[in-house]
Amino acid sequence: MAASMKGQKPELKHYLRSNKLPDIYEALLTGLAVMCPDDPLQFILDKLRNLKENGIDELNWDMFVEEYMKPPNKVITESNLDFIFNLDDESMIDFIDIPVNIQRGQGYFGGRFEGITKSRKIWPTPEMYATAYGHYNMSLKNMCFSAWMQYYLHKKKKKLAMEKKMNRAALHHAHRILRVHLNVWRDWLRYRKGCQAMAYHKLKRIYFVSVGIVLFREWRAVAKRNKDQREYFEISLRRLERGENVDDEETFGQGDGDAQDKLSGQLGIELAVKVFSFLDIADLARCACVCRSWKVIAYHSSLWNRLDFSKVRNRVTDLVTTKLLSKCRPYLIHLSMRGCSQLHSATFTALSECRNLQDLNLSECKGLDDESLKLVVKGCKIILYLNLSHTHITDASLRTISKYCHNVQFLSLAYCKKFSDRGLQYLSAGKCSKKLEYLDLSGCLQITPDGFKSLSAGCTMLQILVLNEFPTLNDDCMIAIAAKCTKIHTLSILGSPLLTDETFKRLANNRHLRKLRIEGNQRISDLSLKAIGKNCTELEHLYLADCQRLTDASLKAIANCSKLVVCNMADVVQITNTGVQSLAEGSCAASLRELNLTNCIRVGDMAMFNIRKFKNLVYLSVCFCEHISEKSGIELLGQLHALVSLDISGCNCSDEGLSSLGKYNNHLRDVTLSECADITDLGLQKFTQQCKDIERLDLSHCKLLTDGAIKNLAFCCRYLTSLNLAGCKLITNLSIQYLSGVCHHLHTLDISGCIIITDKALKYLRKGCKKLKYLTMLYCKGVTKHAAMKMMRHVPALKYSDDEIPIYYGYK
DSSP states (O other), X not given: OHHHHHTSOHHXXXXXXXXXXXXXXXXXXXXXXXXXXXXXXXXXXXXXXXHHHHOSTTOOTTTTSOGGGOOSSOSSOHHHHHHHHTTTOTHHHHOOOOOSSEEEEEOTTSOEEEEEOOOOOOOOOHHHHHHHHHHHHHHHHHHHHHHHHHHHHHHHHHHHHHHHHHHHHHHHHHHHHHHHHHHHHHHHHHHHHHHHHHHHHHHHHHHXXXXXXXXXXXXXXXXXXXXXXXXXXXXXXXXXXXXXOTTSSOOTTOOOOTTOOHHHHHSOHHHHHHHHTTSOHHHHHHHTTTOHHHHHHHTOGGGSSEEEGGGGTTTOOHHHHHHHHHHHTTTOOEEEOTTOTTOOHHHHHHHTTOTTOOEEEXXXXXXXXXXXXXXXXXXXXXXXXXXXXTSOOOHHHHHHHHHHOSSOOEEEOTTOOSOOHHHHHHHHHSGGGGTOOEEEOTTOTTOOHHHHHHHHHHOTTOOEEEOOSOTTOOHHHHHHHHHHOTTOOEEEEETOTTOOHHHHHHHHTOTTOXXXXXXXXXXXXXXXXXXXXXXXXXXXXXXXXXXXXXXXHHHHHHTTOTTOOEEEOTTOTTOBHHHHHHHHHSGGGGTOOEEEOTTOTBOBHHHHHHHTTOTTOXXXXXXXXXXXXXXXXXXXXXXXXXXXXXXXXXXXXXXXXXXXXXHHOOOOOXXXXXXOTXXXXXXXXXXXXXXXXXXXXXXXXXXXXXXXXXXXXXXXXXXXXXXXXXXXXXXXXXXXXXXXXXXXXXOEEEOTTOTTOOHHHHHHHHHHOTTOOEEEETTOTTSOHHHHHHHTTTOSEEEEOOOOOOGGGOOO
């Protein structure tokens, strides 16, 4: 084609160019090269037919290639096309065709063409060549001159910029040198001024100390003279009253010390304040009336940063509280008004002035309402601990708390019956919701699953949640909590029988769980404990009392909780020796300190053998485990040398077992032997002689004990603080006399059912047991009502009745 196009007329070449025949050729070759059709001829005919129908206006080099196969670059270059069509032939530029007669028509592909019938050639002359050459030279000169001028201007601009930079650098260097010298001079000046100020303060201090020494010496001399004169006249007055001579024997100024305050004078103010810190509000008020020095001590600020009105709840009134709060409001931090039912708006108004209050307990305050609480929280905005349990607050109070208490971390709403789900919605929407860590909603049965959803959506930082005595609590409520409150580490849901395994499986996904308390749930099974034991590796405290469906598999599941400290399986009757063995062989054996197997009736001697592996066990309860024998079971418990507290109530324990228990473990402090009917005076005597550090002892319903046993107990265990002798019908006044004569630390005593004891025993208690705070005397017919009423003046908590002995006491 190139050979045939070389000699052709320029008109034809113009025709080819104007109708885009090279572009069509390029598009067809590209399509054939890329698509590689099976029938190339048919491919070309199809594409030409398509081109004829659509025209050549949107012609492109890759239009005949499918979209997914289009190459990024051209397959055929333009130089090849020009060579093929020979469009760069010199004939295109040597002459110009001038059309004379034109015939218009339409090409095959739809393009327009003009037929040429005649043309004329124009050849360049020498003058035209000279002119073109001159023009070309002038263009070159202009281009070179422009390039040179641009280079020169660039160099000049660069030189000027460099000069500016050098000037700025020189100026910056000069300023920097000045700044360095200025800083050195400033440091020197500061040092000199510091030295001058130090010298001035030293001279000023020396001056004031010198003046103070002079003044103190003069004051001391005057005070000494006044004291000597006062002592002299006091001694003289005493001697005159006794009829003695004033000038005989005694030296001037030496008194007998009758007027000296030993508490504030010898102990000092700090120790005296420490002594006064053990007194309650009423005792502090009495001490303030003794003398001026005691009044100063009684009103020390450290004694009034914590007030507890609950100890005098029946006597405290608005008048008393307003006076005390007005005096100690600047430094009051902790305040408890629990059970103060006689307080009203005057007290809460005074309470709102305590701006530094952080701990406030208003539980069981009948005078508290929404308006009073609003007044308090608007004034005390930094409260961290707020207890409103057993009050009549409504949703308005929760809205007030969410609005003003931005820092509250502890909130107790237990047994508050008048707020609803909307109140929890207010609480979760407030600023305090992100800081709330402890929440107690025990007994709030009016809350529905919607309320728990609102709570979980806002209070996502909850760590401790208490939902005790909540019989309407169901899975929907707890699933909402478990889904969003993922930081909970302590959960107490005692008395919630409707919860199933689904709830506890969701809770088991919380790996932060450390303490779980469940009671009275008959739907929870071993599946829940398996999930908890698998996921909650940080578990420390587990309380599962009265969950009847749990078996040994549950103990096996939690045996791998290496941080488990407390395990309470009381009243889980399906627990056997196998479960205790699994627990003892698990990784929790090294950390377990408390184990409660009360009323696990299938636990026997083999379990006691495995319990010996708990080397750090401090507390153990095996109450009413009837299959534990005396020789093979009770004696093995004596080998737990870390054991401090033991409860074997209702077990088969007699004198021999009790003696062996004290023989191998003399570190016991708290022992419960209730309803061990075979224990006699001899067994208790041997036990108390071996365990002399006993502090709490329960001997209730040990009917064979007499005064001889109590005598040995009193003289051997002098640090006894709590003693239960209920149902010991052979105990007489002599036992009480022994206890009151030796056990001066006794603060709790129960002598219910001791029918031989009379009013004389109460006289012994008043005389010897000065620290007695709790005294129970039910069914004591020998004690008169008058004597019991008289005893109430000395014992804060006393229970008395002279009713008939109940049948379950077993008296004949």
